[in-house]
Amino acid sequence: MQTNEHINPDNLDDLLKDAFLDLNPDDATDSRLMDEVASSIYSREWPGGQAPAGTGKTPGKISTIKPWIWYLSSVLLLAILGYAAWAWLGNTSHETEEIADNTPPINSAVNQTNTLSSSGEAVSATTVALASLNQEQEQVSKVTEKSASNVPYTKEKNISKNNDTENTYNGTGYTTRTIIQSVSSKDDKQQVSNSNNTVVTASVTETHPTTESDLQNQAQKTDSMTVVTQTVSLLSPEELKAHEIKLSTMMGTMAGLKFDDYSFIHVDDPAANIKTEFYLKKYEVTIKEYKLFLDDLLAHGKSKEYEVARPKPELVWNDPKDKSSKKFLLQYLQKNTFENYPIICISKEGMEMYCSWIKQQIESYYKRNKNTISLDVRLPYLTEWKYAASAGKRSHKYGTANGRLKMLGWRTHYIANFAESQRKFVALDDTNATKPSDAQSVRTVNRYVFTTASSENSAVFHLNNMSGNVSEVVITPGENNVKIYRTIGGNWNSNKKFLKINAEDEFNGNISPSPFIGFRPVIMINK
Amino acid sequence: MQSIKDILADKNRGAEWLYQQFGRKLLGYSIHTYHINEDAGWDLVYKSIYKVIDVSHNYTFEDEKRVGSFIFKVFINYLKNHIRDERTRTNSAVFISLDETRKDFVQKPESRSQNPKMQILNEELSKFEDWQRMLLLMRSQDMSYAEIAAFINKPEDQLKVYYQRLKNKLAEAVQKRVQQANTSLEPNTDTNPSFKPM
Numbered sequence: 232m233q234t235n236e237h238i239n240p241d242n243l244d245d246l247l248k249d250a251f252l253d254l255n256p257d258d259a260t261d262s263r264l265m266d267e268v269a270s271s272i273y274s275r276e277w278p279g280g281q282a283p284a285g286t287g288k289t290p291g292k293i294s295t296i297k298p299w300i301w302y303l304s305s306v307l308l309l310a311i312l313g314y315a316a317w318a319w320l321g322n323t324s325h326e327t328e329e330i331a332d333n334t335p336p337i338n339s340a341v342n343q344t345n346t347l348s349s350s351g352e353a354v355s356a357t358t359v360a361l362a363s364l365n366q367e368q369e370q371v372s373k374v375t376e377k378s379a380s381n382v383p384y385t386k387e388k389n390i391s392k393n394n395d396t397e398n399t400y401n402g403t404g405y406t407t408r409t410i411i412q413s414v415s416s417k418d419d420k421q422q423v424s425n426s427n428n429t430v431v432t433a434s435v436t437e438t439h440p441t442t443e444s445d446l447q448n449q450a451q452k453t454d455s456m457t458v459v460t461q462t463v464s465l466l467s468p469e470e471l472k473a474h475e476i477k478l479s480t481m482m483g484t485m486a487g488l489k490f491d492d493y494s495f496i497h498v499d500d501p502a503a504n505i506k507t508e509f510y511l512k513k514y515e516v517t518i519k520e521y522k523l524f525l526d527d528l529l530a531h532g533k534s535k536e537y538e539v540a541r542p543k544p545e546l547v548w549n550d551p552k553d554k555s556s557k558k559f560l561l562q563y564l565q566k567n568t569f570e571n572y573p574i575i576c577i578s579k580e581g582m583e584m585y586c587s588w589i590k591q592q593i594e595s596y597y598k599r600n601k602n603t604i605s606l607d608v609r610l611p612y613l614t615e616w617k618y619a620a621s622a623g624k625r626s627h628k629y630g631t632a633n634g635r636l637k638m639l640g641w642r643t644h645y646i647a648n649f650a651e652s653q654r655k656f657v658a659l660d661d662t663n664a665t666k667p668s669d670a671q672s673v674r675t676v677n678r679y680v681f682t683t684a685s686s687e688n689s690a691v692f693h694l695n696n697m698s699g700n701v702s703e704v705v706i707t708p709g710e711n712n713v714k715i716y717r718t719i720g721g722n723w724n725s726n727k728k729f730l731k732i733n734a735e736d737e738f739n740g741n742i743s744p745s746p747f748i749g750f751r752p753v754i755m756i757n758k
Numbered sequence: 759m760q761s762i763k764d765i766l767a768d769k770n771r772g773a774e775w776l777y778q779q780f781g782r783k784l785l786g787y788s789i790h791t792y793h794i795n796e797d798a799g800w801d802l803v804y805k806s807i808y809k810v811i812d813v814s815h816n817y818t819f820e821d822e823k824r825v826g827s828f829i830f831k832v833f834i835n836y837l838k839n840h841i842r843d844e845r846t847r848t849n850s851a852v853f854i855s856l857d858e859t860r861k862d863f864v865q866k867p868e869s870r871s872q873n874p875k876m877q878i879l880n881e882e883l884s885k886f887e888d889w890q891r892m893l894l895l896m897r898s899q900d901m902s903y904a905e906i907a908a909f910i911n912k913p914e915d916q917l918k919v920y921y922q923r924l925k926n927k928l929a930e931a932v933q934k935r936v937q938q939a940n941t942s943l944e945p946n947t948d949t950n951p952s953f954k955p956m
Contacts (some may be wrong), residue, residue: 238933240925246879246932247898253880254832254836264892264929270823271901273779277786349779575926620772716768 294671376573453514465529474526478592492693493754510750511619514695515703516585519570520562521577524585530617540581543744547576562745573701573749579716582610582704582750605757610626615707615753616719620697628715630720631695631728647699649725698730699723701749702744714739722747762825766814776807780826784833791900792841802840823886867928881926890924897921 238246254261413518413555466474493510500506521542528537543559560576563569571750576692590608597604611619620630627634631646697703702718718738721730724747731738766772781803788799807848819825883891889910896906903921907914 238929238936240922240929241931243925244898246876247875247894248880249876250883251843251895251898252834252835253876256835260888262827262831265831265834265893266823266827267905268896268899268901269827271896271899271905272785272787272830273826275783275786277783277789277790639801 232554284578371421466526470526471530471533474523474530477523494619494694496692497616498618500623509611509615510754510756511692511694512753513693515573515701515725515751516750517571518574521585522570523572524588527588528573536584539578540584542574542576543583544576544746545579546744547746573696575701575746575749576744578744579610579704582752585750586610586752589754591752607757608704608752609748609755609757610704610716611753613707613717616697616703616705619692619694621690628732630694630732636698636730646698647721647730648723649699649721649727649730650723650725655687696720698732699725702729702737702749703748705749718742718748762819762822763814764793765820765875766811766825769811770809772814773807773844776810777803778824779822779828781807784830788833792837794837794840794844798840802833804838805836809836874939875932877934878939879928879932882931882935885931886924886928890920893917894924894928 254265256262256265263711274562333712366616369501407714492513494513495510497508500503525537525541528540529535531632544557544564547560564574564576590606593606593608621627621634624634629636629647633646636647668724698720700723701720702722703720704716705719706716708712717736717740719734719736721734721737725737738745738748761786765775773943785799785803787794787795787797788802794802806829809832810825816827881886883894886894889912892905892910896909903914903917906912907917912920
């Protein structure tokens, strides 16, 4: 035995603890000693070890444990196999399926092409283009036509594996499946018009542009070539259907201006001559809500908008000071467990787009029901936010129920999620965890500590987490109607001074994708 | 009111009852006293609960206290194994020749303590009187002097002094034995040709 450790009474305690573990329960004296220690342990109150309710840290039913594990494993295995099969089939039968699904347009296109070719005349309304994307490889046939009306209506027939680009954004949980771009130069078009051998062996995707921006995205003319971007649904049919159901559910709750997720705030201050009313979201926009928006962008093939709006955790996890954040952010943004937690790592452009999307959804809902509504959805103004957070009371320092950071009483817990309160606050929120390790992982993994957007932290207007959790973006009107963005309310990592309603901007107006910053929109009805 | 036997006979109810009565306390104890990871602590608690449930039909428990003692002993056993596993995992590997392991296996098949230092400590502890040994071990479990005094039947106001003296004595004895063991393992330069003076 070689040890340099000097044994003294101070470091003997650990050895004695180990010696206690070595006691022999079969020995009468040792057993009596252990019984006594057990009694002592059971009579004490331990600081740890009180499992919060709902965390699943109670023993499961014995009879159901094994089948439960077996069931989960089976489902997981089937899901993996199913996905693998789907991916394989999707790759191999990509062309066939698309042609099969769109037979009538192909036929009509072929007929049209033949007609045009036989006439041998220059085409005004319809252009047949053979684009050579790769000098040595594939040929792309494309028919672009304009509909009878003045609305440009693009129908493209296109097959080229080279054109299919699949972009996977690591960390966001979203994948743009197929962005088909076809490029045809003006020289190519000339060749085509001189050629009678037009080859149409193409998959078909149709484009129904709905807005001007779509059209602009579709056809961007440059000096030398025309770039046509097809807008296709980037969701699978199943995902599209699920998305529509979710969307209709959300719109159902917003219809009739019930706005369950929004607090109606009426401001009538004769002294300041302010009289206004608005709806402020009760909690920060959640991952689930934001995903719905992103899915809608994908459903309409708005890949460019999607790229702007998607969460960009990769901008954060490259921080050399914080190497461990990647694992957490991936987990946070991808797992359904966190879908009710605030969306983070998005740009202010993404926030604005979300607000516009909400407006568009409400208006289109009313339009479908043959009603009209005029409203404005945007990020809140600083004054609106402050009024809402303080419930109109000047005595409130923080945006919490009582204007303080703690409940009233002796040794009470914090009611805002910020740097000092993390452990206690998340423990409050453990009931929202869906599996035993969630609360633990949120609390301990990589220092990132969020709480669900709708945790118990309501102020008078039922607004949650106005102070703490994530800093919220607000706007102040600047000169010439220029919006000045800033954050307010503090976040999970903030010193408590930034949680104050009148605190200065913690980020000095730098609203970049960050795990500290989220938002909540405001809705104003124009009367 | 149902007897403990009836409660434990229903496995689900028994597990829940054990958890409510003892589980949280055992977890707190393991985290606080042995500083183990909380998740590992829950694992040990659950293992202990299910073990007790599985074997409870072989035992008769007079009262709740007996059940508490029983599950505590089971828990201590799991805790001991867990701590050893953790230390084995974190310590660097020590290579022992095959002959040596075979010799140990033959000579000391029932040795419970793997750590030589712990062996020395246990041997020195066994030289103490029962009440002295109990005092040291119970204090290591953060029991109060009042509790210990009641158990070993000694005046409470003297215990603190006793405890300090015993600790000093034990530390000295263990240190001495460890040094002896180290000295005996040092190579003998007289018999080593490479160290012989020219």
